[in-house]
Amino acid sequence: MPLVCVCSPKGGVGKTTLAANLAWSLARAGSKVLAIDFDVQNALRLHFGVPLNDGRGFVARSEEQADWSQSILTTGGNLFVLPYGDVTEAQRERFEEKLAKDPHFLRRGLDTVLNYPGLVIVADFPPGPGAALKAISSLAEMHLVVMLADTASVSLLPQVENNRMTGQPLNNQSGHYFVLNQSDNRRNISRDVTAFMQQRLGDSLLGVVHRDESVAEANASQQSVYDFSPASAAAFDIELIAKRVASILKISVGNGEVPAPIRSTHY
Template identity: 40%
Template sequence: MPLICFASPKGGVGKTTLTANLADALQRLGHRVLALDLDPQNALRLHFGVPLSDRAGFVAGLAQGGGDWRAALRRAPSGLLLLPHGPTDLRGALDLAIALDREPDLLGRPVREMLSDPDLVLLADLPPGPSQPLALLAPMATMVVGVLQAEAISAALVPEIESGRFLGSGTMAALLAGRLRVVLNGVDLSSRLSRASAEAVARHLGYRMLGAISREEAVAESLACQRLVLDHAPASRAASDLREIARLISLALPPPLATAPPAVPAALPALGSQA
């Protein structure tokens, strides 16, 4: 199973929204996709219509030794698989950080189990900034997608992206930098500043620039409706951008099998079925 990690040097750039919608777009291209939420905001599930009352989660329980990750899986109507983070608080987040520092395999082992299915594509939504999940998963990744917002500060973050420093340090950063690709989110073509920021980032990053997403009300509306952009606003410019980026990612993946054996139990809870 290929692993694609979604990361960002800073929060508030639309990383989770991008992860959810590219997972959906890749599923529509014929790939079998598992979306894994490692961000403690636990927001990835909202894009797929998971009820707020559904407290299932995989990561939140790792500090207590975790359990079978398959028990927390949810299945979207499209067939896409979702593994929510689960609810947590400050104490829980600190306990998890300590547990992963002491025993990295609490996360590494189940992720390797997920990667053992060669036909599934695993998309991991990582916490913003440096984190233990980033340090653990980036070396396993086929591709690391760095997400930036089309704003002035993005130009200042380009050296961090180019060097791979936000992925680690020293030789590890240099090795992982070759797997890094960047998506610029929220590009407002009517704004001179947004356009200038986007052009500056694209000019500096060159081939590492995977694509850009137009800033549109439809993207925010989709989340408010707990729907995906390709369902809510399929004719929007943002939807077109998502399809193109998904196509480029797909080119780096093994072609989907025409028929594939089930990788998980058939009796998974469907999204929207929980009270």
């Protein structure tokens, strides 16, 4: 059960878009993939065609259901999404309090999916430190830290390097890696930051995603970049990152027996 956490020390870096397209890429390669949203913005579901007015999710139901898998939605095929859902401020606060105070709360909620054979989980988190990111650290096999090719991201590198995201090393299993998003060869500062990050991060920089208008257009149409523009630069870049993730985690794709379907709800 490989679990990949997609996070960032800052917002607006395209983290959720990358998480969604990473899930799409791994599913296209043959893996059964579950995308989980831990961000109160509840935006991850929109990348999988879930209607804007569909407020279902696991956070509100976690107050009455220990098994969060009952809130899974299927997009068809071997790709599933577990939305955060529409919640009140009080519900959000209670959920985060349980995450912070009950060390077994998250594991209980995800027990079914954590034990599902062959399932790859891609989890999206709100920017910066947070209760969910800290709670899931012991379960995660990899963290992907998304940064932009700009000076603000460079200034925030110490937050990751000095363990300020969770108060401890970000990942003790397969490690944490970086993805540099929206690198633009037409802009001097973007080229300079990309070159600096490549030199500074070395092998821990898993990939660079070049700026591509196809991504924004795919988001607007609630499609993956692969469905919207399969020959685009971003589609190529993210697919390469997905292959590297699969290699590091030794994810076998397209092989073996297909297990029984995940319990889920169609939308």
